[in-house]
Amino acid sequence: MADLNTLRLLPLDALHQECGAKMCPFAGYRMPINFPAGVMKEHLHTRSHAGLFDVSHMGQVLLQPKGDMATVALAFEALMPVDVLALQPGRQRYGLLTNAAGGILDDLMFANRGDHYYVVVNAACKETDIAHLTAHLSDVADVIPVTDRALLALQGPEAEAVLEAIVPGTAAMRFMDVAIFGDLWISRSGYTGEDGYEISLPEDLADAFARKLLADPRVLPIGLGARDSLRLEAGMCLYGHDIDTTTSPVEAGLTWAIQKSRRTGGARAGGFPGAARILHELEHGPARLRVGLLPEGRAPLREGVPLVEDGAVIGQITSGGFSPSGERPIAMGYVPTPHAAEGTPLTAELRGRAAPATVTALPFQPNRYKR
């Protein structure tokens, strides 16, 4: 294990310790894996009340136009199979940076904040993302890493009531709205499948703000363990696991993130890295697909477990574990497209044994966004 003392500290490190967090290294940071309640209770609390996550390790970036927003939008579209131009001010969208082979460099959230774009990227990718954005956008925008702000996520059915009491006006936001409230940059989004918010705020205010949220009995601090089980139940991809530079957005089942305007026949079709492969797969179907899997019995099938047929490996689990809400193991993985239909029986090879699993629709738990 990496030495916890050489890791970068989150702005809320002291608060995490005070709350009794078990800390572990993640993406170069010392992060809370769970709090004394434990992963199971933290998970279920988030699904029924509200959970506070410190996601300050993630990358925040501003794209400040040198000219107009439309020029930046079009340049950004040259990096993603996503409609940036049509994104209205005050709105956020999910995006994917692709490479020339049609693989995924990173997934991200980007918001149109009227006179600039605000982008949130994965912690492990942030340096390369910033270099990539700078290399391709610096003619039309200043690419400005935000290094002095924390990022919190408040997730769960009671998040709205909790935040509205502290930041009036936030209850009126819809899913994927973004707004600025004084020092707070708030979006109605998250990565748990629940209604909730992500809140960017100056580092020096983060501790006091988090304590204010935690003072509400509906809010518990939640660690990375439950963040992972929540996003898995929500059927969402974890970069570096379910998606990476070898998986295309179509294989990953992320075609909903590719708007019509960027597809063949659309107003601004193609023109992004890997367009040949991605547009071809959109039309003709990919060779493999990400699917949800319900393992039989109680043994979880985790990342790396092979899926086999007649002794040959046909696919692999990319994320798996125990679903606290469903009280059963769940998993996601890639299979050849002919095996991807809901209800298809598959066999995983778990510790040398055949472990049956069935293809199932994603998400495992219905999402509860406030649209």
Added chain:
Amino acid sequence: MKYTEEHEWLRADGEIITVGITAFAAEQLGDVVFVELPEVETVVATGDEVAVIESVKAASEILAPLNGEIVEVNAALIDNPALVSEDPLGAGWFFKIKIDDLAALDGLMSEDEYNDHIA
């Protein structure tokens, strides 16, 4: 009681040794959701993987602490894996092993030594 560096405890009753994991290990694991136990009559050598504990977070192996033969497993863990967290030193035991050489127990840690080990 004797202890291994892998956070197992061993309680001897003649040549039959009951094996479980320590309260420290159970706490580290968090919520246990599944336990895979060995077959009775399996002959094992020190360090062999004999059982698997799945927590919400990850899978961990239990290794054979000594050479011997598995003579009984705690079937209650199959229906209620949470016993491992709730009562690691009692109802959460994993298996009983008939060991080849009782003297081998002397090479394991005492309670004081184990407490120093995890301090």
